[in-house]
Amino acid sequence: MIFSPQSKVWIYQSNRKFTDQEATEIREILDRFIEQWTAHGKQLKAKSEIFHNYFIVLTVDQEVASATGCSIDSSVRVIKEIESKYGLDLFDRFNMAYKIEDEVHVVTKEDFETLISIKKIGLETVVFNNLVQTLEEFEQKWEVQLQDSWHKNVFAEQLNS
Structure with a gap:
């Protein structure tokens, strides 16, 4: 289809x-x-x-x-x-998903900030942009590097420290 x-x-x-x-x-x-x-x-x-x-x-x-x-x-x-x-939580928008070596991880916003601070997550890390609205956006902008996502602005302070 x-x-x-x-x-x-x-x-x-x-x-x-x-x-x-x-x-x-x-x-x-x-x-x-x-x-x-x-x-x-x-x-x-x-x-x-x-x-x-x-x-x-x-x-x-x-x-x-x-x-x-x-x-x-x-x-x-x-x-x-x-x-x-x-026993899932499918509505918590403060959980962050990212991918390292093709393995997906989901952590809290606070843990995500910590991972950025200790350089486990950087601008090239693939993140999931769950804010996409259309199939076209999903296909092109769902799995993107952090530097190309809204995450860059939200976590700018941690990325720049």
Whole structure:
């Protein structure tokens, strides 16, 4: 299925890595949800994906039908159900994800600052920009070096010390 580059994207980052079993079960939950996901009675052209066993990404092709308040609320409900069932935190925006040698790590904002201060994380470190809004942005600007992300501004003081 081909999606428009302007498709809407929502990223939910876990505070911990999903086990392989959890990832399989979460995919099944999301697949069932996507099959019945509608907006004002119209089926949404949507997909769900899991990346790195840390990220749930929902995509809706707005050219077919736009997600509405009620349909977005229903997606949040299913994410909260997953969160509750597996003891995850999928809504904490202060958890920072980064990648070193193809391994994803998620830490608190404070720990991220410390890792920058002790030079374990630098401008070339790959970070995850979960603020992307469209499929095109997701594909081009989700996994980027810290120097090319909003992280650079937020953590400028630590980077410059």
